[in-house]
Amino acid sequence: MTAISVHRTDSAGADFFETAVASGAEYVEIDVRRTGDGEIVVRHDPHVNGTVLAEASYAEVCAAAGHRVPRVSEAMEGIAGRIRGHLDLKEEGIELDVAELGLRILGPGNFVVTSREPASIKLISRNHPEVRTALSIGRGLWERGALRDFSPLAALRGCGADWVAINHRLARLGVLRQCAREGIPAMVWTVNTERLMRRFLADPAVAVLITDRPDEAVRLRDGR
Template identity: 65%
Template sequence: MSSVRVWLGLRTLGAMRAPHSTAISAHRRDHHGAFDTAVGSGAEYVEIDVRRTGDGELVAHHDREVGGLPLARCTYERVRAAVDRPVPLLGDALDAIAGRALGHLDLKERGAEHETVELAMERLGEGRFVVTTRYSESIRLIKRDFPGVRTALSVGRGVWERGAVRDLSPLALVRACGADMVALNHRLARLGVLRQCARAGFPAMVWTVNAEPLMRRFLGDPRVAVLVTDHPGRALALRDEGR
């Protein structure tokens, strides 16, 4: 799928928006662990972080740990007992947004590619979600076996992480893995990587943008297809002001 078709597809999925507006992806759930606040914000996308528990369940959870315990070594029942907020199963999280928002599925680890995509196609419908991940191998698997699924390679590791310097020039890796888009950390976007991606024809998702001046900047940038934020309501209000 060409980057132009992907861009047009994103625009079609957000048909209620103005022709050149940037879509919003709600990054956080409410303090009860539910997705109602994110969906109710009016954001086009709701982000669901995907991890696997020690007994093989796919769950919606951002961090590697839950209640101080490694999630990958805990049974789902132990995960539920470790915290005072729900850690929903992926299927339940998808059901919570189905028909109400598009899915932004962020794979936090390798090994869940096929299950995640198959479940998303079943619960949300084909073309109703995008998959993001920092793992190029995961993108390759998805594009090989589900070529019609939109994907974005996440770029923007912490400066202390091995390989972070390569994130300043990510296009070779993006092309090699077959990603349709690039999901950029907002700091990298401001260092010229957004310009690189736009020149190469790759639409960008920019994360995680919470400061109002940065929201205004990226919402007004036609190179940004999706803005990811913890404050979707404020981003939507700023987008409406910009119109």
Template identity: 65%
Template sequence: MTAISAHRRDSAGLTGLHDAVASGAEYVEIDVRRTADGALVVHHDRTVAGVPLNRCPYSRVRALASRPVPLVAEALEIIKERARAHLDLKEHGCEHETVELALESFGGDGFVVTTREPASVALIKRDFPGVTVALSVGRGLWERGTAVRDFVPLRAVRESGADMVALNHRLARVGVLRQCARAGFPAMVWTVNAEPLMRRFLGDPRVAVLITDRPSTALRLRAHG
């Protein structure tokens, strides 16, 4: 059965995190970044109120944000014992502290880490070999000079030591999911919000995890086959 990861949007604040946990999804995804004073926070965007997050101390982030920006440790406490954690690292330098926090809260098999950076995957697999890590592929579709690599990701996946591949749904639909499955890599597919695509991927045995902003809809569709 394909598991479901509930993605939390920044705009939803802590309410979105609690809603994701309450949805019944197997995983709750949080985006991890670091502030100027070293705090690990749950925040998708590089900026808060137009100011780079990595130039703001956490106190300033809280003052600028229109909704609460939780610390990663606080978010893990909310998720713990309700779901598994899906930790999406948005930048270098978060690897060790994030994984150590997750190990303390969830043990070795209660979470998965995703990152677009092969070097981050390799670092985690070197120092925490039992942790499940997926190389995220497809963010480069919007970045000049990187999109071509996303259509042939297997070399980067193998060299990084990743256990899984996290694929943008557009790539999954044009043959990259097939490539990864043939090479023996389970797939996470993101971010799937349209019901026809949910049905397609929930019924595909090559998809281990479906990532969505609409977990309740995905759970309903999965329950009804």
């Protein structure tokens, strides 16, 4: 059965994690960045209202946001034993800290770490082989490395990723099929239309479907 992961954006409210748990999904996404004073926080974008996270203290980031930005450890503690974590690394340099937090708070087998950077996946795979990892592919065509995403098998083998996380557009262009032939399970993001949900939920190559509409995805999957 395909698992569902609840996608998070910076606009998600304070009750996001409770809503994710209540949806019946198996995973919830936690976007991970570090502030200038070393706090590991839940944040998708590298800045908030003009304040660059990597250059600001945690207090300054919260002030810029206008609310208390959750620490990743707090988010993990809130979901532990209730839903699995999908820990999406938004920058390099935090890989081992995040993996070790996940092992300590969520426990082995209860989370997956995703990153666009093969070096990040390789670092975790070498130091914590018990941690499940997925290399994320699907850059915009204007971004560095975009063309390599159409043939990701060498990168996946080289970094030791357990899974692949594929943008739904790229998945439909044959990349999902490439990975399936090699026996590499896939996470597909971010799938929000009913037509695409049905398509990917029916595909045995898709281990996890990532969506902003988890209630709808769970309903379609479970036939309710």
